[in-house]
Amino acid sequence: MAKNQVMTKSKQRNRNNVAYLFVLPFVVVFLIFSVYPVLRTLYLSFTSYKGFGDPVWLGLDNYKRVLTDKFFWRAFGNTLKIWGVNIIVQLGLAFLLTILFSDIKYKMRGLPIFRAIYYLPNLIACTSVAFLFKTLLDWKYGSVNQMLISAGITSTQINWLGDVNIAPYVISIVGAWMWFGNSFIVLMAGVQGISTDYFEAAAIDGCGRWTRFFKITIPLLKPILLYTCITSLIGGLQLFDLPYLMNGPQGGTAGQPNGVLQTAVMYLYKFGFETRQTGYASAIAYTLFIIILIVSIIQFKWLGKED
Numbered sequence: 001m002a003k004n005q006v007m008t009k010s011k012q013r014n015r016n017n018v019a020y021l022f023v024l025p026f027v028v029v030f031l032i033f034s035v036y037p038v039l040r041t042l043y044l045s046f047t048s049y050k051g052f053g054d055p056v057w058l059g060l061d062n063y064k065r066v067l068t069d070k071f072f073w074r075a076f077g078n079t080l081k082i083w084g085v086n087i088i089v090q091l092g093l094a095f096l097l098t099i100l101f102s103d104i105k106y107k108m109r110g111l112p113i114f115r116a117i118y119y120l121p122n123l124i125a126c127t128s129v130a131f132l133f134k135t136l137l138d139w140k141y142g143s144v145n146q147m148l149i150s151a152g153i154t155s156t157q158i159n160w161l162g163d164v165n166i167a168p169y170v171i172s173i174v175g176a177w178m179w180f181g182n183s184f185i186v187l188m189a190g191v192q193g194i195s196t197d198y199f200e201a202a203a204i205d206g207c208g209r210w211t212r213f214f215k216i217t218i219p220l221l222k223p224i225l226l227y228t229c230i231t232s233l234i235g236g237l238q239l240f241d242l243p244y245l246m247n248g249p250q251g252g253t254a255g256q257p258n259g260v261l262q263t264a265v266m267y268l269y270k271f272g273f274e275t276r277q278t279g280y281a282s283a284i285a286y287t288l289f290i291i292i293l294i295v296s297i298i299q300f301k302w303l304g305k306e307d
Helices: 002-044 061-067 070-102 111-123 126-136 143-150 167-192 196-204 209-220 222-237 241-247 264-274 278-304
Strands: none
Touching (some): 002 278, 070 167, 070 278, 126 167, 167 241, 196 209, 209 222, 241 264, 264 278
């Protein structure tokens, strides 16, 4: 009996060892390409490393420089402005569609087809989206200006990407167009997870559409909203591709260097790849990480708290 137990345990260990061998490739790749770069960047943030040679230890000097760098905070403010408008438009459209498709009164059909259509911009490469809208919004030959002039809405061309008062909001709306389909799918999945008994009972009691939305849908969607807000925040504060591709590396508008479209990550890119101040760029990266972490915790406490 004891011999059989020993053989069973031995076979179990062999199975476990085989399982570890299957997991090992992922663990090795994860450690090399994810964990090591994160720890290496953290170390470099305390040095004056310039991409070559030996790093010189500076302690907290890079972080002190970030905290007193007015250009970084201006770029961070630009990021917040673009992200703020983006999230309002993005969630607004997603909520509107969620209300329409989940309303038991309308019982709209074709949800899978509309879901695929709305999600389609999310599948298009950002370079293609940037080139498309840069062409459409060209202030001299763009189709948008030509249609507005032909319709008599405006008599002059609008410099969509060159006007400091317009350009950030253009980037925000383009980004919202790309991502609102993803938010709609997530919110719709959350709504479909809510029992229809709540909505039917509320409708019988005479509750209107907006009452049902604010008293039933929103409270029961809090976990989904938390996920959407945190992922949107992380993506928004890391915004780089759209403004970089649509208006150049400096985010300048109307000939201004370091303009209103320069985001925090574009500012990081400038020091990491253009001026070769890798240590300072690493400090900027971890400063952004700390900001995102703090705001995410606040969102979690606010949206995740129990009534």
